[in-house]
Amino acid sequence: MTVVRLGRIAGVVAVPLVAIGLYLGLFWAPEDAMMGQVQRIMYVHFPSWIAVGLAYLVGFVCSVVYLVRRNPKFDYMAQAGVEVGVLFNATGLVTGSIWGRPTWGVWWTWDPRLTTTAIMLVIFVGYLLVRAFLDDPDARARVGALVAIMGFVTVPIVYFSVRWWRTLHQIQSSPNTVDHNMVVALRVMMVAFAAGACYLMSRRYEVARLEALVEGLEYAPDTGAGGGGKAHG
Amino acid sequence: MRRTPGQAEEEKPMDSFTYVTAAYGVTAVFVTVYTWSLERRLRRARIAALEARHSEGEA
Numbered sequence: 001m002t003v004v005r006l007g008r009i010a011g012v013v014a015v016p017l018v019a020i021g022l023y024l025g026l027f028w029a030p031e032d033a034m035m036g037q038v039q040r041i042m043y044v045h046f047p048s049w050i051a052v053g054l055a056y057l058v059g060f061v062c063s064v065v066y067l068v069r070r071n072p073k074f075d076y077m078a079q080a081g082v083e084v085g086v087l088f089n090a091t092g093l094v095t096g097s098i099w100g101r102p103t104w105g106v107w108w109t110w111d112p113r114l115t116t117t118a119i120m121l122v123i124f125v126g127y128l129l130v131r132a133f134l135d136d137p138d139a140r141a142r143v144g145a146l147v148a149i150m151g152f153v154t155v156p157i158v159y160f161s162v163r164w165w166r167t168l169h170q171i172q173s174s175p176n177t178v179d180h181n182m183v184v185a186l187r188v189m190m191v192a193f194a195a196g197a198c199y200l201m202s203r204r205y206e207v208a209r210l211e212a213l214v215e216g217l218e219y220a221p222d223t224g225a226g227g228g229g230k231a232h233g
Numbered sequence: 234m235r236r237t238p239g240q241a242e243e244e245k246p247m248d249s250f251t252y253v254t255a256a257y258g259v260t261a262v263f264v265t266v267y268t269w270s271l272e273r274r275l276r277r278a279r280i281a282a283l284e285a286r287h288s289e290g291e292a
Binding site: 022026036037038040041044045048087090091094095098099101102196200203204206207210211213214 | 247249250252253255256257259260263264267268271272274275278279281282285
């Protein structure tokens with residue numbers, strides 16, 4: 001099954017799930033006892049981070065595979081993963097900031113979770129900039145892959161930051177301590193965002209593939225002869 | 234109203250509805266704008282690829 005076909009299936013799944021998830025999150029799930037209605041921001045905030053994790057993981061894995069096999073398809077997929085990850089990283093930060101204002105009293109604070117998340121965004125925006133500024137397609141793919149691999153180091157740091165440095169941001173909640181309806185609404189939105197991210201990645205993959213075709217870079221997968229970079233005209 | 238130096242800015246707290254609408258609205262705008270721009274890029278890339286193939290066939 002091709003990436004494009006898988007993406008289409010993900011898109012078909014994502015649309016009704018987003019609609020159902022919005023209904024569940026905004027109307028069906030109960031109001032939080034402590035935060036009240038503001039807690040409903042969780043149903044877009046947390047799923048954004050699920051999409052970020054998935055997209056950056058795709059970027060990381062495809063970058064590693066690209067460096068090993070030098071198959072351009074993995075470079076296209078890595079670009080797609082990072083770009084979609086940056087999108088949801090931005091939505092996650094902004095929705096978190098909006099949630100932080102009524103909860104913590106500030107739009108932004110240099111809390112370890114927020115700071116590491118912002119650093120992660122800057123690194124992956126750097127990936128996109130590096131690719132935009134490099135003219136040599138081979139160097140673009142190789143340097144991009146290295147930046148994506150280094151950038152992915154921030155993902156576990158972001159995840160564990162709330163446990164390593166206990167400050168303002170809460171640690172991960174357990175479904176056992178949360179109302180069942182809240183868990184259902186959250187899980188539906190998580191799957192919806194993950195499917196949406198897959199759809200967007202497939203579209204971005206197709207853009208990268210066609211751009212490379214136009215650039216005259218559609219070459220046969222490298223057989224690995226010489227072990228070095230792929231020669232290009 | 235003029236504030237005297239050092240006087241803290243009084244900010245009216247917004248209600249929950251405003252914050253929730255802002256969070257969902259921002260997410261919707263970001264995703265919609267990105268999807269729209271992606272579809273535009275895809276359309277352009279398809280046209281460029283067709284033109285490249287066409288010119289290659291002529292040559």
